[in-house]
Amino acid sequence: MADVSKLDDTELVKRCLTGDRSLFEEVVRRYQNNIYGLCLRKVADLGQAQDIVQETFVVGYENLARLKDPSRLKPWLMGIAGNLIRDYYKRRKLAGLPEGHDVEVIGLDPLESIEQRERHELLYRAIARLSERYKAVLIKRYLEEAEYPEIAAELGLSVGAVEVCMHRARKALAAAMKELTPDF
DSSP states (O other): OGGGEEEEEEHHHHHHHTTTTTGGHHHHHHHHHHHHHHHHHHOOOOHHHHHHHHHHHHHHHHTTOOOOOGGGOOOOOOOHHHHHHHHHHHHHHHTTTSSSSOOOOOOOTTOOHHHHHHHHHHHHHHHHTOOHHHHHHHHHHHTTTOOOOHHHHHHOOOOOHHHHHHHHHHHHHHHHHHOOTTTT
């Protein structure tokens, strides 16, 4: 069998639908960072973001036959994630919980050291304080490992604007971290 990582989305979806559902693992591998980046930009709670990512792929797997244009697999999955994020905020609102970023970071690997956990918590709390644009460029660059031209295309900016935004986002992140821990 050919290397599945070389299949385009259309062929991958077609093969999944004709019986080899195990190929959906390649879909997850391909798009998990993109979906996770979206969830982190919209949901400050790390554990909740991870749950939404998992749920996105479960819903995608169960509804793959409903995908009308297999070449649009990534936007379809991003749409599912967006709907799940909206549902998350609706449930919070119905429960009377605030929409702010006053959440506790949970869901980290239990094998991580306490020090690593504290650094992660600090970083995610600092990121949660940033503007949507700053969060977007940082997450796309460092989590999704996107290059500047790709970030520019996705955000509708010029490459130069992304460079300026990235510089300002890093400065804002450093300021947010310093505010959270003055001896940082």
